[in-house]
Structures are given as C-alpha cells and as structure tokens.
Amino acid sequence: MSSPKIDQILRWYSNRAYIYFGRLAPSKGLDIILKSWIRLAKDNPNSCPPIWIIGGTPKEIVKIKKYSGINNEIDLYENQKKIIWWGYIDQKGISTILSKALVLVTHSRYEPGGRVILEAMSRGVPVIATPHGFACDLVADWISGFIVNYEDIHMLQNRMSLFFKQPFLTQALGERARYIAKEKIKEWDFYNRHFQTYDAIVTDRPLQISSNSNLLHDFEPIYKRRFVRLFGDKGEFDNSSDLVLKWADSIVGPIKSLNAQKVNGKSQAWIANGEKDSIWIKKIHNHFCMTPIWLPEGTSQYCHSALQKFKSEIYNKNESLIRTIASNKDYLLVAFPIYRALPIVYQTHNIIEIYKRPLKNLANNSRIENEVDLESIVKKCISSYENFDIKKTNKLLGSTLLNKISPTPIDYRFSIRIYLIYLMKAASNESILVPQSMNAEFIRLYSKLKILAECEEKMPIVLNHNAAKPHHFVQSDRRIILIDKERLSFGFMGKDGGQLIANLAQEYSYEQLKRTLNIFSDSDEEKIIIAIWIGVHLIEEAGFSLACEQNNKLKKIIYAWNHWYRYISTTLLP
Numbered sequence: 001m002s003s004p005k006i007d008q009i010l011r012w013y014s015n016r017a018y019i020y021f022g023r024l025a026p027s028k029g030l031d032i033i034l035k036s037w038i039r040l041a042k043d044n045p046n047s048c049p050p051i052w053i054i055g056g057t058p059k060e061i062v063k064i065k066k067y068s069g070i071n072n073e074i075d076l077y078e079n080q081k082k083i084i085w086w087g088y089i090d091q092k093g094i095s096t097i098l099s100k101a102l103v104l105v106t107h108s109r110y111e112p113g114g115r116v117i118l119e120a121m122s123r124g125v126p127v128i129a130t131p132h133g134f135a136c137d138l139v140a141d142w143i144s145g146f147i148v149n150y151e152d153i154h155m156l157q158n159r160m161s162l163f164f165k166q167p168f169l170t171q172a173l174g175e176r177a178r179y180i181a182k183e184k185i186k187e188w189d190f191y192n193r194h195f196q197t198y199d200a201i202v203t204d205r206p207l208q209i210s211s212n213s214n215l216l217h218d219f220e221p222i223y224k225r226r227f228v229r230l231f232g233d234k235g236e237f238d239n240s241s242d243l244v245l246k247w248a249d250s251i252v253g254p255i256k257s258l259n260a261q262k263v264n265g266k267s268q269a270w271i272a273n274g275e276k277d278s279i280w281i282k283k284i285h286n287h288f289c290m291t292p293i294w295l296p297e298g299t300s301q302y303c304h305s306a307l308q309k310f311k312s313e314i315y316n317k318n319e320s321l322i323r324t325i326a327s328n329k330d331y332l333l334v335a336f337p338i339y340r341a342l343p344i345v346y347q348t349h350n351i352i353e354i355y356k357r358p359l360k361n362l363a364n365n366s367r368i369e370n371e372v373d374l375e376s377i378v379k380k381c382i383s384s385y386e387n388f389d390i391k392k393t394n395k396l397l398g399s400t401l402l403n404k405i406s407p408t409p410i411d412y413r414f415s416i417r418i419y420l421i422y423l424m425k426a427a428s429n430e431s432i433l434v435p436q437s438m439n440a441e442f443i444r445l446y447s448k449l450k451i452l453a454e455c456e457e458k459m460p461i462v463l464n465h466n467a468a469k470p471h472h473f474v475q476s477d478r479r480i481i482l483i484d485k486e487r488l489s490f491g492f493m494g495k496d497g498g499q500l501i502a503n504l505a506q507e508y509s510y511e512q513l514k515r516t517l518n519i520f521s522d523s524d525e526e527k528i529i530i531a532i533w534i535g536v537h538l539i540e541e542a543g544f545s546l547a548c549e550q551n552n553k554l555k556k557i558i559y560a561w562n563h564w565y566r567y568i569s570t571t572l573l574p
Contacts, residue, residue: 013167016102021054024064029107031068036156054086098123102163121181126173142221144177168288172228223548226287248272284332294433294543297426309486312407320361322483339476352519359496366463385425407488414491417453434542455525459493468500498533505560
C-alpha cells in the first residue's frame, strides 16, 4: 500500500471520537474523564478529537454536569460540537457509533463487571479502564488498551493523548481487543455454567471450570511488532503458514518442514527446508510508527507502508546486503539465503572492525557524487529552528532526482544538520518526550553542535542502512553482510556509524566509547558527524523508551548519554 493511500486512510482513522457509554452515575467517573479531556483539548486545540457520551436522560445529563464542577467549560465545548451528549441509544445505534470510536474511555471507582468493555472490544475498539471488574481479565497496557488508576487524571490524559498522536494505534490495539473478547465470550457459556454449578452442589462434587484467564499473557506489547491492518491488506498476521508453504514449495521444491522464527524485527519469518535447499522467508507488514508519540512536533509519518518496505527489501545492488532469492509482491513475501547470526560481543574491539566493514562497503559502493541538489536543500532549510518547516523540507526532498532511485523516500533525517534544527525546535517548545535533563543538555549544546555539524558538507551522499544494530550483522556465503533492508535510503555518510555506536554504547564504558569512535572513523570530519549522530540516536531511543515505559532500557540510554555528553563537552568542545 503506497504512502498516498495511507494518507487517505489516515483521514478516516483521524476522524473519530473518544467514546463513553453507560450510566451517568458519580461512581462511573465521567466527571474525571471530562476533566482529562478538557485538559487535552486546551493543550491541543487544533488536533484533539471530540468526546461523545452515550447514555442518560436530559435530567441526568444536567445533574452530572453540575456534579463535575466544570459546567461552564463543558458548555463552551458543547457549543463547539466537541462534547456531544447522545442520550439513550439502542444497541444498533451504539454499534454504529462504536464504528467511529477512537477508544472507549471508562473510569469507574468500582465495577463488579463492566459489560460495555466487552461490547466495545468485540467491535475492535480498545479500552481505557480502571483495574476493576472485567477490565482485570480483558485489558492490559499496550495489548488491548490501557489500565489507569481511579482519579489519576494525569495518566488518563496521557493515555487518551496516545490515540490522536498516533491514530493507527486504535486499529492495532483494536485487532487484539477483538480477539481477546471473542475468546473470553467462549468461556461465558451462561446456561452450561449454571448447570455445572447446580450439578456439583446436588452431587456434592467439586466444581471444575476451566478458564483462559492467562490470555493477556499470550501477547507481547503492541509497540514491539506494531502490526496494523489497513484496507486492502491480504493475509492474516498469525495464520500465514499455508500461504508461505505453497510459495516456498514453488521455489525449492517439496518442503519437508516450515518452522516459524522468532525475530526482533516487525515482520514474520520462517525457515523452509526442502529436500536439497533451505531458505529464509519474510512476510512484510504495515506497522505504525512510535515517533509521533514521543516527537509530535510537525511529523507526518504515522505508518510505514508494507509495499514501500517490500521495495526496499528486494534492493539487490550492493554486495554488503543480503541477497534476495525471490519475492512475491501480491503477498509481500521475500526469500533470502540461510544466514548465521554473529555472536553479539560488546567487550571485544575486534567486533567493531567486523561491524565496520559491511557498513563502509555499503557506503563506498553506493556513493553519489556532485549531488548539489540535496546540499542546496539543506542550506535552504537550516537558517533557523524557529522558522523550520518540516513539511516544506520533505516536499523539497521528495522532488529531487535522487529520491526517485532511493529504495525508501528520503526525509529530513537524511542530514544531521536538518535533524538538529528539527529537534531543537521541538526541545525549545518542550514538545519532545525525553528526560528533562537530556532536553536541557541538548539545548545547551545545540549552537555548538550546529557549528560542528557543518563538517557534513565534506561527507559524501551514500546509501545508509538506517537501522544498524548488532543483530543486523550476519554471516552468509563466508561474508559478513547486513540484513533488514526495510529502511535503506540515501543520505550523508556517518549516520549508520552513529546509530550502531549509540546502541553499543549502552553497554560501554567512557573509554570504550572513545576507542570505538576512533576505530570507526576514517577522518576527523567523519568522527564529528558520527559523534553527533550518537547523541541524536540516543534522544530517539530515550523518547521511545519513555513512551513505552521501558524503564530498564531508559537507564541504559541515560548511562550512554552521560558518556556521550562528557565526550562532546571535553573532547570536541574543549
């Protein structure tokens, strides 16, 4: 699915509302929901979706508005058609309204059940709820919605904000919510359960009822895979084996076994073993991006297109990348040779040379000389962060001739100078989700980093891997090569080295970081650009970890950031 089509779908997903439906009793916490929504609306006047409240008579609506203590503010947003009271609606009407729900928001002080949660999830709508009643078995953070403690307005506001910062989150979590509700309903065999209970009492036998109570533990948090099904998608996320088996059979002959593989990436993978040959197969999916959640300032990319990733995966013009054996555009399947994973050894300096070689080969064999077009765009875009326009920047980049041959469209991150401007605008507006100390330190360093980044002018335009992590380096045909070609694109040299070292630095001492930079850099200018990219990538990782509440990972990133800050301050900026 192409990016223009994703933009059209985005308008559908964005044109939705927060939904509450149920009784308008004080114990249901509707007043707290409204207070959280109003805070959201004030902070985001142009982007906050409306809230629709289903249930209650006119008298009950007046009563709950008075109880909330914010009657005047509610009236203001009612007049703007941002708060809409639907009153009582029958089941068919509720079902229709749920089709336009961004998320169901409940906030009960106590709840023995909560049937509305099950109804919404059955329609593929994720839920924000307090930890009571059915929510305990049906809702978990980043799986089918979010749990928020009663009266925690700050957290409720945060969880509600995720759904308009990333509109595709509704679909991704809703897919899981629908499955969980469906499986739970199977357990709720009302008549049979009653019969079993009475029979156990009459016959004086113990009651044995099986329960799938651990269903939520079967899922990993949605931010790990981030699969999102868009209109026109083919195939199931979890039931693709038959399709893959038939396709593999057409490549290597009769298949003796097909084994699903656990991978760190955002695709599904299998090893297909034929009578003579074996191949690695990858199925590519659309996945939503986390960047809008931690860096919402002006970003426009909400979803990575599976079709675009597929085009990048079948790129075969560089021997430092894994070779594509076969591909299937209809079902976005790609076949590769079997490769052997390298051991991840953070303490051995020899491993840096091993990592360095394929990245340098990728860059040196994909140089674009005399690309004045891109350099002039950089000059146009970096006059000041106050006037920086990311949409204009990406439009200019999209019009370049180089963009037409780049496996993935070139965006503002192709240049460290542009990215620094972009981050500084977000940092100065406090619209970036990173630790406060990191934000303040970045602002303090910015003017000096900007001057240092001018070294980029001496860097050639090359093909960057854009996702260089230790597990992307593998051995195939007696060579060390790179897998995961989903994000290949042209940009200035130095980015790959910065990203790789930023990931390694989370396990490195300060001296190891310095030594690694010296080994990886072939010139003073390259060392400077790589060093700046390390800091920028650590900001990205910190934002992602904060958004996903990965506290252990965040500690490692801050550890690496402190070493980086010391290096920049004492070595590059004496």
